[in-house]
Amino acid sequence: MSAPARYSRSAIALHWITLLLIVVVYAAMEFKGLFPKDSPERAVMRMLHSSCGMTILALTVARLAVRLFSRPPAIVPPPAQWERISAGIMHAALYALLIALPLLAWFAISAMGGTPHVWGIPLPSLTAEDKALGKAVIGVHKLIANVGYALIGLHALAALKHHYLSRDDTLRRMLPFRA
Template sequence: MVPTNPPAHYARISIALHWLMLVLLASVYALIELRGLFPKDSAERNLMKDLHFMFGLTVFVLVWLRLAMRLINPTPPITPKPPAWQTGLAHLVHLLLYLLMIGMPLAGWLILSAADKPIPFYGLELPALVGPDSDFAKFIKGWHERVGGWGYWLIGLHALAGLYHHYIKRDNTLVRMLPYK
């Protein structure tokens, strides 16, 4: 059922989660890139990797809340309505972003588990998902790094699409997700 007066903006919690996820994802990427500035096995490099992992797992926890909010709250319509192919492409990009936010943290958890390393989460140590298996750890790490590279493009495409709709199409795509009216 479509509401007779659909909302003009996403729910506040959805907006807050969207922008928090952006900060977390930017931090996850920055931390893993910046770790290279420090010598292997240094305290600073290990801190970067631990924060990368913990922020990634935070994304994993919060993505489920985001998905619940999508199910509970109606999606505000884009006005004027975009062509069907743009709507389809937007749905595909959103699906891929959600798969990224679920799959990448799980892959990180699997890597640490298979490498028989501790799994830190803000002072807690999480249980291993699998037993030690260095070949499996290397395989998942390669996948994690490859998909992580694709994530740059996917996040960039999402951001560019929002800016395109705002500044070129002049529709309300971006405005629906802004924390102010």
């Protein structure tokens, strides 16, 4: 039996690096609350959260470029039409999440009068200072981030469903090693 068709090496690498950074982003925000305000540890958690988040934005743009120039491999055996449609909606939602969250954070920090930094490099402000607007945008950012938990969980469950129940090659196409 021949090896299953796989995503390109760049698509696979970008996928798994993005996942690793997502784990760091979410963990940094969860752990931030363990440290006193204005403590160096809390500042490190905020820096990790924002820098990894903006790195995810850059990687997502790269992922979209890779996806534009290389078709995903076919799934064997082919899934039902409803599964293909669901997967398309899920992927669109995940890409929207990975783009919207960093941009909302950048906008909110700018509106709050702060200067966003990525790995110590300051970013330009996206808007004039308006603390009320900044707080509202942070609220939207947090809401979408919470939706992200569900989307990521559903994405992982769908991959496991395809692997263990449907017994197709959906998961194997994206694994960083041959399975």
